[in-house]
Amino acid sequence: MSKRLVQDLRLPVDVALDRSTALPMYLQICRRFKTAIEQGHLKPGDRVPSARALATELAVARGTVDMAYRILADEGYVQVRGAAGTVISPTLPAPEAGTVRPVPAADPDTHPSHIDHDGNMPKPLQMGLPALDAFPRKVWNRLVGHRLRSGDVSRLAYPHPAGLDQLRQRIATYLGVSRGVSCLPEQVFITTGLRATLELTLRSLSKAGDGFWFEDPGYILARPFLLNTGLRVVPVPVDRHGLQVDEGKRLAPDARFAMVTPSHQSPLGVTLSLERRMALLDWASSVGSWIIEDDYDSEFRYQGRPLPALKSLDRHDRVIYSGTFSKVMFPGLRLAYVVAPLSVVDRFEAVAYNLNAGCPFLFQAGVADFMAEGHFSRHLKKMRALYAQRRAITQRVFNHLLADQLRIDLLAGGLHVLATLPDAADDAGMAAHVHAAGLAANPLSPWYMAARPKKGLLLGFANLVDEDDAIRVARRLRHALSAAADY
Ligand SMILES: Cc1ncc(COP(=O)(O)O)c(C=O)c1O
Numbered sequence: 001m002s003k004r005l006v007q008d009l010r011l012p013v014d015v016a017l018d019r020s021t022a023l024p025m026y027l028q029i030c031r032r033f034k035t036a037i038e039q040g041h042l043k044p045g046d047r048v049p050s051a052r053a054l055a056t057e058l059a060v061a062r063g064t065v066d067m068a069y070r071i072l073a074d075e076g077y078v079q080v081r082g083a084a085g086t087v088i089s090p091t092l093p094a095p096e097a098g099t100v101r102p103v104p105a106a107d108p109d110t111h112p113s114h115i116d117h118d119g120n121m122p123k124p125l126q127m128g129l130p131a132l133d134a135f136p137r138k139v140w141n142r143l144v145g146h147r148l149r150s151g152d153v154s155r156l157a158y159p160h161p162a163g164l165d166q167l168r169q170r171i172a173t174y175l176g177v178s179r180g181v182s183c184l185p186e187q188v189f190i191t192t193g194l195r196a197t198l199e200l201t202l203r204s205l206s207k208a209g210d211g212f213w214f215e216d217p218g219y220i221l222a223r224p225f226l227l228n229t230g231l232r233v234v235p236v237p238v239d240r241h242g243l244q245v246d247e248g249k250r251l252a253p254d255a256r257f258a259m260v261t262p263s264h265q266s267p268l269g270v271t272l273s274l275e276r277r278m279a280l281l282d283w284a285s286s287v288g289s290w291i292i293e294d295d296y297d298s299e300f301r302y303q304g305r306p307l308p309a310l311k312s313l314d315r316h317d318r319v320i321y322s323g324t325f326s327k328v329m330f331p332g333l334r335l336a337y338v339v340a341p342l343s344v345v346d347r348f349e350a351v352a353y354n355l356n357a358g359c360p361f362l363f364q365a366g367v368a369d370f371m372a373e374g375h376f377s378r379h380l381k382k383m384r385a386l387y388a389q390r391r392a393i394t395q396r397v398f399n400h401l402l403a404d405q406l407r408i409d410l411l412a413g414g415l416h417v418l419a420t421l422p423d424a425a426d427d428a429g430m431a432a433h434v435h436a437a438g439l440a441a442n443p444l445s446p447w448y449m450a451a452r453p454k455k456g457l458l459l460g461f462a463n464l465v466d467e468d469d470a471i472r473v474a475r476r477l478r479h480a481l482s483a484a485a486d487y
Helices: 002-010 025-038 051-058 062-074 137-149 165-179 194-205 223-227 245-251 274-287 342-355 361-372 375-401 427-436 467-486
Strands: 078-080 086-088 188-191 211-216 232-239 257-260 290-294 319-324 336-339 407-409 416-420 456-460
Touching: 025 062, 051 062, 062 078, 137 361, 165 188, 165 319, 165 336, 165 361, 188 194, 188 342, 194 223, 194 290, 194 319, 194 336, 194 342, 211 223, 223 232, 232 245, 245 274, 257 274, 274 290, 361 375, 375 407, 375 416, 375 467, 427 456, 427 467
Parallel strands: 211 232, 211 257, 257 290, 290 319
Antiparallel strands: 078 086, 188 336, 319 336, 407 416, 416 456
16 A cells, blocks of 8 residues: 555655755645645555654655644655554545546547446446456466465566466467467467567567558557557458468568468457468468467357467468467456467567566466466366357357347357448447446457448357346346437
């Protein structure tokens, strides 16, 4: 708590401690607190740091902070509770509307407003989430707790920037067995998610102005990141066989990168056909380009056989394979990985060393243990069956209760369904109404860049726990869509 507070106090630049002004330090400290309270950074009941800790943090005498706290207490801003510490007065009124500094609005086109980053339970239908209720938390807590208690002091040092050896080994084995991807542990780099994977990859292999094929429609959260990299992002249309490789070759024959979601196109859910896979690999090897295979949720496939990764067909080592633990375990972990082609492992390694100081040891070790003890494959097996059930319930219930408003045709895999709407529908407007009603439908059209957008709602089904839950949520959706239609 005191850490958060001290950091918050640094936020308002205009109230930084200034040793050159005539305003005494203790009054400057008072002003910082008052500003932090007015701006809502500090709330009634929040604990403030001890006078000693704050004095050290701000490099002032302890008496200076004591004086500031006495004034704040006299003015009713804080309450001193002896050994229990000092807190912001619980009776302090909440800041008036308009005094809280507004947060800059996210770009509504690319920021899915349904994503809750505040630690609240996500809204029903949020896409991209695995079944949070079904993760084996007891097992996980035991494994992480065991590591935590192990008392190995070496683990308090910096972790390896490329990732924990044990985890890199486990991933290499898993990819070989389950995804047909043969690689050495040294090729596997642990990252904090897809965007960190892209950062590592692009810093290792790209230069400004390089062409980058991006699926159209394509993963909406990667787009703003890519548009900020200085690369020439080229939207390449997707049809029912996946990325139109011929179109890519026509639009940007010399592109240095192509990013694809071959197993389960994001967001349309189609599979990249074998013919297109071969054409893409041929193109990449003939022009010396790199293919980034984003294999984010291929583990969940409900129709036909699981598909091997594109990387498994890669005879010329042009594919950079990107995986994540966000779907197969849970996204709060922030652990993902990338497999670097052998010829560029040293470049990835050099960049990884410069880019950051690695991912936290504890969670990497927890995942390695989770895999080593067989929980990972058991969990995947269970989740495949559970998702198949939840997906079928969602389709049945929604198509029945919302028959006149939308139509769900099942995708072959993944954790969301696509509800199609008439072409004239305003899916973004509808999604805004749905969002206001406390649900998290995601409109399809903003996922397009240049191609003519299709209209639809992307609905995450993984957290609809049973038929009753699906019925409740479908009724709320029905109500919200009717309200949108009347608007
Ligand atoms: C298309 C796509 N790629 C990758 C990811 C994984 O991202 P991360 O590893 O950052 O959680 C997701 C998550 O929703 C996704 O939808």
